[in-house]
Amino acid sequence: MTEALILSAACFVAAFCAGMAGFAFVLVGAGLLLHLLPPATTAPVLVMGSFLVQSLALRAVWRHVDWPRLRRFVLFAVPGLPLGVWLLATVPARPMTAGVGALLVVYSAWMLARIGLRLPAPRVAGGPAADAGVALASGVLGGIGGYVGALPGMWADLQGWDKEATRGLLQPFIVAMQALTLPFLALGGFFTREALWLTAAALPAMVAGMLLGLAAFHRLPQGGFRLVLLALLLLSGLSLLV
Template identity: 35%
Template sequence: MTLTTVLYLVAGAACGGFINGLSGTGTALFALGFFLIVLDPVTAVAIVALMSILAGLQGLWIVRREILANPARLLRFLVPGLIGVPVGLLTLHAIDARTLRIGIGFFLVLYGSYFSFRRALPRLERRTPILDSLVGLIGGVMGGAASVSGAIPVMWLSLRPWPRAETRAVLQPFNVAVLGTTVTLLALRGTYDTDALRALAVIVPVGLIGAQIGIFVFRRISDNMFRRLLIGLTLLVGIGILIQELAKQ
């Protein structure tokens, strides 16, 4: 493993771990852009899925009461999400690294832009179980395809008038369960080979430290500051990935 590879892995793990600790999701969106520069897509998705789980387990504890208070809400998203994972895995081997990086970059810019204008969007007060299940299914498919299971759910849940902790009580266990299924199916396929284990040895400690820093920040900032920080980081990373990829043409 070269020094360049290690540096990209560390950068991705630090960004992904921090954003997971801060928001309860987003590890893959922030880490894959770095990992795909030095790893093939299957290996990159496999290690970022495992890193997401390890980072996410730390965040589950801080919203444990909210999870237990409304398990039915979580299950509306989770059950369809688990069904979608195998579908997403079917597409993984057909995706090349550059296409996936450009897709991640565009999605980050879309994600950040969405939250920039979120206040102009309607607030959903009523229950929408069918739409919730559809969002969960899409999240599961995206989790299997690129470990970005939380991207669509977090955009959907942002329309709800829920406190941060209640939103996180859906996102965090949803991501851990969906990506846990992704990791299990990839492991059964033999994806975690020597190269993947070496990469994990680098990224896991960095990602865990990054998650702890994110949790520390999460506990100490206001809802408004939380939103601004998430938007800024999302747009910055997304624009950076797109500039780097489009400059290669």
């Protein structure tokens, strides 16, 4: 019972963050839950939870979706999923997740420092090839533990997208990738009775957190949204390093 309550509290916080920024449910949840549950249990709980709460909020961003870019991201992320699941099941994935965590910490800290110093944000011109690389790496991280949103979130910030465009990519991309990750986790034997029960127990907290986060998102100005995005990238990176 105590374990379920702690899980629900962690999922509420993760869902609230995801409701505000459109991503980070898995990364925030993992940072809180990996101290309580083993990775093999945490991964399916967080992937199922992320899929459910992000699906509920899709209607809020539907008209902002850039469909050609979304299709490109999904297409190139799919090959990374089985590789990530294989890494999770057969080799220590810690060095890879720690490397991504370090990248997120350095990037977000640098960007937050530039905001504090009132320096303009640098911009990087993207393109199909760059999108494909980011998507492939995100697919690998999705297979490892559902960490599909952080790299696209960083990529969106680096290109200076507004909050609607950012969320219009992140949220449907995460839903699509989690929907594809779930069967791989099932085939890998990760959907135990305990994982399913824990997900069901935490669902009300997830829904409440997502709804409150969505309300906050609609009230955030563009500058405030970027601060939230960078803060969650920093938190996500730290959670992968701890």
